[in-house]
Amino acid sequence: MKPVLTDERIASDGSTALGVDNRAGISLLLYTLREHLRSGAAGQCIVVFTVGEELGLYGSKYLDPGAYHMKMGFVFDCSRRPGTFIRSAVGCSLFDATFVGKSAHAAVAPERGVNAIHVASKALSTISLGRLSPTMTCNIGSVTGGTATNVIPDRCTFQGEVREFDQRIISTFLTGIEQTFQKVASEHHASLEFSSSVDFAPFRLGTDDEVFRWTSDTLREVGLDPVPIEYLGGSDANMLNAKGLPTVNLGIGAQNPHGDDEFILIEDLLKSADIARALMARSTSLT
Amino acid sequence: MPHDLVSLFIDAIKIDALSLKERPMANFVREFLRDLPVKMTSLITLTESAATLSASPTPATLPALRSP
Numbered sequence: 001m002k003p004v005l006t007d008e009r010i011a012s013d014g015s016t017a018l019g020v021d022n023r024a025g026i027s028l029l030l031y032t033l034r035e036h037l038r039s040g041a042a043g044q045c046i047v048v049f050t051v052g053e054e055l056g057l058y059g060s061k062y063l064d065p066g067a068y069h070m071k072m073g074f075v076f077d078c079s080r081r082p083g084t085f086i087r088s089a090v091g092c093s094l095f096d097a098t099f100v101g102k103s104a105h106a107a108v109a110p111e112r113g114v115n116a117i118h119v120a121s122k123a124l125s126t127i128s129l130g131r132l133s134p135t136m137t138c139n140i141g142s143v144t145g146g147t148a149t150n151v152i153p154d155r156c157t158f159q160g161e162v163r164e165f166d167q168r169i170i171s172t173f174l175t176g177i178e179q180t181f182q183k184v185a186s187e188h189h190a191s192l193e194f195s196s197s198v199d200f201a202p203f204r205l206g207t208d209d210e211v212f213r214w215t216s217d218t219l220r221e222v223g224l225d226p227v228p229i230e231y232l233g234g235s236d237a238n239m240l241n242a243k244g245l246p247t248v249n250l251g252i253g254a255q256n257p258h259g260d261d262e263f264i265l266i267e268d269l270l271k272s273a274d275i276a277r278a279l280m281a282r283s284t285s286l287t
Numbered sequence: 288m289p290h291d292l293v294s295l296f297i298d299a300i301k302i303d304a305l306s307l308k309e310r311p312m313a314n315f316v317r318e319f320l321r322d323l324p325v326k327m328t329s330l331i332t333l334t335e336s337a338a339t340l341s342a343s344p345t346p347a348t349l350p351a352l353r354s355p
Contacts, residue, residue, distance in 0.1 A: 003297050010296065019300045026312065027296040030319050037323050049316055051309045266293060273292055 011263035020264045021257035022053070025076035028252065028269060032276040045283040046070060050236050053077070057200055060239035071286060072211035073247030074279055075237045080251035082271040083224035085215050086231045087248060089238055090135070090163040091202030093170045097181050098193040099123065099145075103154035113152030114189050117145045120156035123184040127177060136164040137232065138173070163232060165202050200234045203241035211246040218282060222274040227251075250275060295319075 002013040012018035029047055046068055050059025065073070078086050099120040104113030124140065131137050138160065145156030162177075164170045178194045185192040205212050207228075216226040231249075240247040253268025304312040320327060 003300055005293070005297065010293065010300075023299040023302075023312075024296060026316065027299045028292060030316065031292045031295050033325070034319070034323060037325065049313070051313075264296075266290070269292060269296060270290065 018262040020254035044286040060236035065245035084251035087228040088204040088230040095196040116156040200238040201242040
C-alpha cells in the first residue's frame with residue numbers, strides 16, 4: 001500500500017485499492033473519540049467497530065442493540081460526501097437454482113443424457129437481469145456445472161440476488177423466478193432445486209424519526225446541508241434497522257471504493273470527524 | 288505537518304487487513320484506545336462468535352470481496 005498525500009486528497013498510487021472503505025470511518029471515529037474524551041465531555045455513546053461488513057454484515061448481524069439500550073445508530077460508511085446520508089436502502093435476497101439433468105457419455109450415449117447446463121441456459125434466457133425498475137435489480141453472479149467435455153453434465157447451479165426497497169416485492173419476484181425455472185426444467189426432462197434467503201432487509205426512515213432529525217440537525221450544526229438519499233447498496237445500517245435500532249448511514253466521502261482510483265478528500269475526512277464530534281456532544285443530552 | 292487525523296488515517300491504511308481477516312485492524316483499534324478512559328468490550332460472546340465463524344464459509348471458500 002502506497003498512499004499518495006497531496007494538499008487536497010489522499011489516494012493510492014494507482015496500483016492497488018487504498019482501503020479508504022472503511023479505514024476512513026475507523027480513523028475518524030478513533031480520532032474523534034479521543035478528542036471527545038480529552039475534552040472531558042461525558043457522553044452516552046457506544047462506538048462499535050464491526051467485522052465482516054463486506055462479506056456479509058457479520059458483525060452487525062450478531063450485535064444486540066437492546067442489550068446496551070441503544071436508541072439510535074450512525075454508521076460512517078457511505079461513499080457519498082459529507083452532508084449526504086442514507087435514510088432508505090434496498091433489501092437483498094440471495095437465491096440458488098440448481099438444474100438437475102442426467103449424466104451420460106457425450107459421444108457414446110448422448111441420447112441418454114439431459115444436459116443440465118443447456119437446461120439452465122434456457123431458463124436463464126427467460127428472465128430479465130440488471131435494473132428491472134428504478135427501485136429493483138436482479139443479478140446472476142455465478143454459474144457452476146460440468147466436469148469434462150465428454151460428460152453430459154447432470155447439475156448446473158446459478159447463484160443470484162434480487163434487490164428492492166420492498167421485501168414483499170422481492171419475495172413475489174423470487175416465487176416467479178422459481179416457477180419459471182421449474183417450468184423450463186420440466187419441459188426439458190430435468191428438475192429444479194431452488195432455495196432463497198434474506199441477505200439483508202430493506203429499511204426506510206421517516207422525517208419524523210428521531211434519528212432523521214438528529215442527523216439533519218447535526219449536519220446543519222457543522223455547516224452542511226442535509227441530503228437524505230435512497231440507496232441501492234446495503235450496509236450495517238440495514239442490519240441494525242432490522243434489529244430495531246433506527247440507524248442512518250452517513251456519507252464520509254470515501255470515493256470510488258474498492259477501486260485502484262480510490263481516494264478521500266482531506267476536507268471530507270475532517271468534516272466527517274466534525275460530524276462525529278457533534279454527534280458525540282449531542283449524546284450528552286440523552287438520558 | 289499533516290493533521291493528526293490524516294496521520295492516523297495513513298497509519299490505518301498501511302495495515303494489512305481484509306474483511307474477516309481483521310485481527311490486525313482490531314489490534315490497531317485496541318492499541319489506540321489503550322490509554323483512554325473507555326470501556327472496551329466485545330458485544331458478542333466468544334462462544335457466539337466462534338459458533339458464527341464455524342458456521343461461516345472457511346476463508347478459502349469465501350466469495351470474492353463484494354460490497355453489500
